[in-house]
Amino acid sequence: METINQKITPFLWFDKNAEEAVNFYISVFKDAKIKTVQRVNGAVLTIAFELNGQEFVALNGGPMFKFTEAVSFVIYCKDQGEIDYFWKSLAEGGQEQQCGWLKDKFGLSWQVVPANIDKLLNPGDPQKTDRAMQALMKMVKLDIKALQEA
Structure with a gap:
């Protein structure tokens, strides 16, 4: 196997x-x-x-273990177009969930969010923060404009 260049690497079973x-x-x-691809007797x-x-x-690795929401990946998107792209691509054949979460067709969980999600949810005014969180909780795929207007 090629040398891995990062200290921690997710291993997907x-x-x-x-x-x-x-x-x-x-x-x-x-x-x-x-x-790299490592094969044993011709099989990946x-x-x-x-x-x-x-x-x-x-x-x-075989059927012993399945993905759960206990481990997931977040995709930080620069704009609504990127959110829409990743959402459509990863949700196809999978399962859409609340608050920007989805499971892809392999059962792996992803959250597709705007890159400035922290600023959108914590604008510095407690009332705005509450409204933004309430708006987020009602969403499936996230809508940047609706979060900004909340």
Whole structure:
């Protein structure tokens, strides 16, 4: 396996569809690449890949473990167009959830949020913060304009 360049790397356990999942993630994220593929008897065992500079390893480890919301990834988006893109791409075949959360078709949880989510939810006025949080709690896919207007 190629040398990993970061101190901590998420290791994603799949039953037997790691290659399909990695190819899906590579197609969704523009700045993405497969780094190495390790095979055993011709079958994929692990795939090291990178999404926007973040390194991951996918493993075909069998059906013993499934993804849960206990571990998830947040995508910080520069604008509503980027939120819409990632939401549509990752939610296809998956499950939309509240507050910008979704599960992709492989069961991995993502939250798709604006890059300035902290500022939108904490504008410095307690009443505005309360209204913004109430607006967020009613949303599935996040709407930047609605959060700004809350």
